[in-house]
Amino acid sequence: MIMFDIDEAGVRSRRGPSLSRHARQRMKDRSIPQSIVEALLDFGERMPGGNGAEVCFFTKKSWRRFAAYLGLEARHFERYRSVYVVVANNGEIITTCWRH
Numbered sequence: 001m002i003m004f005d006i007d008e009a010g011v012r013s014r015r016g017p018s019l020s021r022h023a024r025q026r027m028k029d030r031s032i033p034q035s036i037v038e039a040l041l042d043f044g045e046r047m048p049g050g051n052g053a054e055v056c057f058f059t060k061k062s063w064r065r066f067a068a069y070l071g072l073e074a075r076h077f078e079r080y081r082s083v084y085v086v087v088a089n090n091g092e093i094i095t096t097c098w099r100h
Contacts, residue, residue: 017041023085023093032096036080039066041087052089057099058082 016034019027027034040056043066049055058066058081067074082099 018092020088020092020094023095026096030096030098032080032083032098036077036083037085037093037096039077040083040085042066043069044084046087049086053094054087054089055084056087057084 017037019034019037026032027037040058043058043062044056045059045062046054046056063081066077070077083096084099085096086094088094
């Protein structure tokens with residue numbers, strides 16, 4: 001879920017998901033952009049991942065919702081359909097991976 005910060009003037013600014021150091025390194029190693037992590041959190045399906053964590057991933061249905069949101073630009077993101085993220089129970093992204 002994308003969160004917003006509200007400053008003293010009442011202006012909302014977008015704040016990305018909280019990433020662990022491990023998650024940042026894995027995103028870099030695996031060439032997974034933060035925009036895909038955010039899309040998974042907004043559009044992806046969730047299932048329990050153990051120890052209170054959740055796994056967020058695209059199903060055919062959730063991918064169609066994301067693609068409909070993007071419109072023609074969706075074709076540029078097709079390669080990321082098999083990415084998933086593991087989210088701790090406090091909302092922090094633990095890691096990012098590719099399904100095989």
